[in-house]
Amino acid sequence: MPYLVALFITIPIVEMYVLIEVGSALGALPTIALVFLTAILGLALLRQQGAATLLRAVRRMDQGGLPAQEMLEGMVLAVGGALLLTPGFVTDALGFACLFPPTRRLFLRQLLRSITLRARQSGGSVHIIDGEIDRRP
DSSP: OHHHHHHHHHHHHHHHHHHHHHHHHHOHHHHHHHHHHHHHHHHHHHHHHHHHHHHHHHHHHHTTOOOHHHHHHHHHHHHHHHHHHSSSHHHHHHHHHHHSHHHHHHHHHHHHHHHHHHHHHTTOEEEEETTEEEEEO
């Protein structure tokens, strides 16, 4: 929880600094245009990646499987979309990282490792099988 408080304080300060630096280098109107451009490009990419993830989930369900990986990817895509709608270049960079499949899968691996570690610390066990969580008592 303290990490979230630190992020909510640090990220806006970093965003303001970067926006001021870019604005002083490019000018106010080009900087604003660039912020809008990254948001528009990001939302187009989000739409494409979201549709592809949904299609993979439907295929997996058609095969009788549980689309756990796709559901987790959908959550990362939602976070990426929210970051892209937040004005600024730092959040846009993080949002784009959530949208690109290689970095999105890297984030998911880290998330699954964290879930596994916390489950083990609490006395339970979690097994990751083909990217899916199998919780055993």
